[in-house]
Amino acid sequence: MNSVQWSTHTVEICGDVVTKRYLKGDVRALLDREWRALTLLAAHAPGLAPAPIAVDREAVLPTVVMSRVPGVPLRGTPVDAGRMVAMAETLDALYGAVPYDRLAGVPVRPDHRAGLIARLRIRHGQGPRPAAGTAVRAALREGMAWLDRSGHAFAPDVPGTPVFGPGDGNLANYIWDVDDSRIRVVDFEDSGRSDRAFELAEITEHVSGWIDGGLDATAFLACFDLTPEEHTHLRECRRLLALTWLFILSFEDPAHRRNPPGTAERQAGRLRELLG
Structure with missing residues (x-):
């Protein structure tokens, strides 16, 4: 065992x-x-x-x-084209799996847009750790300024067509079965009703997707046939999730660091690129 x-x-x-x-x-x-x-x-x-x-x-x-799901997690190694396509196929199937009448009774997943925004405002009031560098602090200010003018507070929490969302973008939860060239998903403790753009942003902006150079976000998102409205929503969701991760990393205790030194600074650059 x-x-x-x-x-x-x-x-x-x-x-x-x-x-x-x-x-x-x-x-x-x-x-x-x-x-x-x-x-x-x-x-x-x-x-x-x-x-x-x-x-x-x-x-x-x-x-x-x-x-038990057979295979190995995607996290930790670059996601090649074959696994990327398999992951997109799995997500398309998962997002559309639950019929609308069943999905309507499923609660919105934790930390969807409204929940994240509320937590960001609390964290903004606390400020980053004193050791946070100038680049991190500047990006946090720019991110909060974007959030204040973006109108998120007045938008519906789950816009567009609802989907079933696994709720965690960690690539460790996507298991590659080499024998049948298929991706399966594990860990649903934060799952619930969501929308496709938010779930895709959850994956592309999760630190596991880029810390090891694992996931090409542009190529991955090109695997999905998104509507113009979803493209717009995806851009805003990616900014929101990137800002969330910058707050998480800026609060990381150096004595109990889970990510390499400089990760918060790299995240600051990612956020500013998305805002730009």
């Missing part, structure tokens, strides 16, 4: 079975979103995600048991 501990949960792998136990946070909400996603996708898009096996909401550590 292999066991790995993450910030909110542990994962135990025993043969073809994975057991996920939730440790902290709103554990039942995390579990409910994960279980809802697994059961919905098993019903409407079997094979895209782990199959649900069992759930125990009343355990000391609430638990979900699911099948």
